[in-house]
Amino acid sequence: MKIVVIGGGGLIGSKLVTKLREQGHEAVAASPKSGVNSLTGEGLAEALNGASVVVDVSNAPSWDDLAVMQFFETSTRNLLTHEAAAAGVGHHVDENLCRSLRRLLRATGIRLLGLTMAASS
Numbered sequence: 001m002k003i004v005v006i007g008g009g010g011l012i013g014s015k016l017v018t019k020l021r022e023q024g025h026e027a028v029a030a031s032p033k034s035g036v037n038s039l040t041g042e043g044l045a046e047a048l049n050g051a052s053v054v055v056d057v058s059n060a061p062s063w064d065d066l067a068v069m070q071f072f073e074t075s076t077r078n079l080l081t082h083e084a085a086a087a088g089v090g091h092h093v094d095e096n097l098c099r100s101l102r103r104l105l106r107a108t109g110i111r112l113l114g115l116t117m118a119a120s121s
């Protein structure tokens with residue numbers, strides 16, 4: 001299965017790419033260094049061609065609140081737009097969204113799908 005890892009050249013992404021390849025998947029490490037930029041859209045159409053899954057483990061270059069919000073808003077919009085155009089992408093996994101949701105659930109004590117978020121998760 002072709003799985004595109006956005007941020008696949010980073011600390012988390014490179015480990016993920018290695019693990020996916022070990023499991024026999026065609027894992028593509030996509031990041032600006034490999035010519036794929038989710039912020040500008042450069043190289044996205046080519047990278048997503050034939051992909052079944054996109055995993056986003058990219059990181060914003062600056063952790064200033066506004067810059068982070070703008071990075072993930074623009075980047076995620078670009079990814080989803082290109083995924084919709086590329087027939088075949090059935091799953092989008094967003095590490096940042098999962099982490100934010102986990103934090104929100106932990107902070108509020110909200111239960112989701114019957115799961116209680118453990119304090120250490």
Ligand SMILES: NC(=O)c1ccc[n+]([C@@H]2O[C@H](COP(=O)([O-])OP(=O)(O)OC[C@H]3O[C@@H](n4cnc5c(N)ncnc54)[C@H](OP(=O)(O)O)[C@@H]3O)[C@@H](O)[C@H]2O)c1
Pocket residue numbers: 006007008009010011012013030031032033034036037038039040057058059060061075095096099
């Ligand atoms: N490191 C941890 O211990 C840890 C723990 C929990 C959660 N996280 C989260 O996991 C995510 C990744 O963390 P990390 O430590 O692996 O970050 P990282 O080492 O800084 O890697 C970030 C990756 O994002 C890529 N990237 C930056 N701008 C991009 C763009 N415009 N388009 C596409 N890719 C872009 C980088 O590309 P290049 O390779 O081309 O520079 C790099 O591959 C972050 O959201 C972080 O908050 C990290």
